[in-house]
Amino acid sequence: MLPAAQIDESFFSDRSGSDCISENGAFCAGWALDNLDRYLGPALEHIVLVLVSVGAGFAIALALALLSHRRRWLVPPLTVTTGILYTIPSLAFFFLLLPITGRGNVTAVIALTAYTLQILYRNIVTGLANVPAETKDAGRGMGMSQRQLLWRVELPLAMPEIIAGLRIATVSTVALATLAVFAGAGGLGSELISGSNITFRTGVILAGGLAILIAISFDLLLVGTQRLLAPWRRVRPV
Amino acid sequence: MSEPLLLADLFGSFANAFDFITSPQPSAFAGGEVGGPEQVLSKLAEHVKVSAVALTASLVVALPLGIYLGHRGKGEGAAIAVGNAGRAIPELALIAFLVAFIGVGFLNVTIALAVLGVPPILTNAFVGINQVDRTTVEAAKGMGMTGAEVVRRIEIPLAIPTIMSGVRAAAIAIIATATIAPLAGLETLGDFIINRNVFGDEGVLAGAILVAGLAIAVELLLAGLQRLLTPRGIRVQRLAAATA
Numbered sequence: 001m002l003p004a005a006q007i008d009e010s011f012f013s014d015r016s017g018s019d020c021i022s023e024n025g026a027f028c029a030g031w032a033l034d035n036l037d038r039y040l041g042p043a044l045e046h047i048v049l050v051l052v053s054v055g056a057g058f059a060i061a062l063a064l065a066l067l068s069h070r071r072r073w074l075v076p077p078l079t080v081t082t083g084i085l086y087t088i089p090s091l092a093f094f095f096l097l098l099p100i101t102g103r104g105n106v107t108a109v110i111a112l113t114a115y116t117l118q119i120l121y122r123n124i125v126t127g128l129a130n131v132p133a134e135t136k137d138a139g140r141g142m143g144m145s146q147r148q149l150l151w152r153v154e155l156p157l158a159m160p161e162i163i164a165g166l167r168i169a170t171v172s173t174v175a176l177a178t179l180a181v182f183a184g185a186g187g188l189g190s191e192l193i194s195g196s197n198i199t200f201r202t203g204v205i206l207a208g209g210l211a212i213l214i215a216i217s218f219d220l221l222l223v224g225t226q227r228l229l230a231p232w233r234r235v236r237p238v
Numbered sequence: 239m240s241e242p243l244l245l246a247d248l249f250g251s252f253a254n255a256f257d258f259i260t261s262p263q264p265s266a267f268a269g270g271e272v273g274g275p276e277q278v279l280s281k282l283a284e285h286v287k288v289s290a291v292a293l294t295a296s297l298v299v300a301l302p303l304g305i306y307l308g309h310r311g312k313g314e315g316a317a318i319a320v321g322n323a324g325r326a327i328p329e330l331a332l333i334a335f336l337v338a339f340i341g342v343g344f345l346n347v348t349i350a351l352a353v354l355g356v357p358p359i360l361t362n363a364f365v366g367i368n369q370v371d372r373t374t375v376e377a378a379k380g381m382g383m384t385g386a387e388v389v390r391r392i393e394i395p396l397a398i399p400t401i402m403s404g405v406r407a408a409a410i411a412i413i414a415t416a417t418i419a420p421l422a423g424l425e426t427l428g429d430f431i432i433n434r435n436v437f438g439d440e441g442v443l444a445g446a447i448l449v450a451g452l453a454i455a456v457e458l459l460l461a462g463l464q465r466l467l468t469p470r471g472i473r474v475q476r477l478a479a480a481t482a
Contacts, residue, residue, distance in 0.1 A: 086410075087410055088454065089417055089450065089453050091414065092414075092431070092450040092453070096446045096447065098443070099251035099252070100248060175325065175328040176328075176329065178329065178330040179418070182431075188328070189328075204331065204334045204339075205335075208334065211328040212326050215325075
């Protein structure tokens with residue numbers, strides 16, 4: 001983790017020699033170009049936080065969905081449980097975990113992972129439930145075992161819904177991860193809170209803009225993945 | 239470090255947090271007293287007030303628009319895109335943007351929170367209305383219903399579960415983001431969390447417990463409202479589908 005940025009006098013000056021920074025202009029391009037490197041570390045932390053949280057969330061949600069796939073009675077209690085975890089605001093979650101896991105990445109990852117579970121679990125379950133019974137019958141008729149049916153028929157056909165869930169979870173987590181700075185886990189939020197302060201306009205635009213850019217990049221990446229994995233069908237996330 | 243000791247510490251932390259809520263504590267940092275029911279209630283009231291006004295504002299803007307577009311079957315791309323774009327707005331950057339460019343205060347925070355509430359409500363209202371079976375709508379028209387009657391008596395009741403899940407998502411996002419409103423000069427429950435140097439560790443934990451409790455309470459309330467609003471016929475149908 002990078003240390004919180006130190007503010008020295010050079011922070012609020014830019015080489016273009018204009019008065020933009022001293023006047024706190026809407027967006028000081030000169031300063032932004034000179035100081036872009038300050039944002040790379042936090043941006044990278046941000047991306048890692050999102051990847052680890054969504055990755056862990058996906059693994060857990062997939063396991064829960066497969067567990068409840070043949071045991072339908074598990075669906076309502078798991079839906080309620082993941083729903084409660086989704087409802088608890090991340091900032092509150094960070095500080096509820098503080099006495100248990102302390103400040104740092106672990107706390108942020110646990111809270112963000114918990115947030116993704118409901119979205120991912122719901123979409124995987126819906127995707128599996130929407131596979132037509134006739135298709136499954138056809139697979140069984142071809143002599144497939146339950147396991148083969150799951151991996152070669154049901155999961156591939158559920159792919160559009162699963163990826164739609166991943167898109168929602170990933171984009172929301174990129175946005176939420178700006179709060180990870182309160183858990184001591186860095187990310188782009190650190191440039192808003194401790195890097196300078198939230199009245200510095202250029203800094204707000206840069207940090208916020210980078211977060212949105214990361215969200216869009218992840219989203220496009222997942223859309224591309226879906227076209228590769230499920231070229232026969234397109235589903236919009238709702 | 240032994241396990242029982244850790245558990246005792248943990249129990250102690252939460253016990254201190256509950257003490258902070260139930261009675262004022264001497265502040266270790268700022269002097270004077272902090273916490274107690276009076277302070278908790280005033281911040282809770284501020285939190286609920288700003289969230290309720292913001293949610294109402296987003297409902298007033300997004301609900302009629304979503305229902306209209308869904309009924310007409312127009313603007314599908316736009317309605318979906320707004321929902322997707324809304325999810326990408328970083329909450330902290332939104333509040334920072336407010337402070338840096340527009341200014342602090344109740345009205346400004348309300349507008350920012352309402353902006354977060356619009357996308358889920360708009361998208362879900364559109365999708366809910368738009369996915370109502372066309373043959374059902376044709377049948378209603380055949381019975382002599384006007385466009386407005388179709389919307390009020392057929393489309394909206396059938397779309398209630400989808401519309402309400404959008405309202406719930408908006409409410410959760412607004413309550414969660416109101417937690418960082420103290421950065422914009424509004425003393426919501428988040429004040430306990432963000433200003434540790436005033437309220438101490440027990441205040442931070444108390445704030446987290448209160449915010450989580452508020453969010454869950456509102457979610458349960460809206461889930462109950464959804465049950466009340468959903469026509470009984472659909473409720474039975476859904477139950478059957480869930481257990482099938």
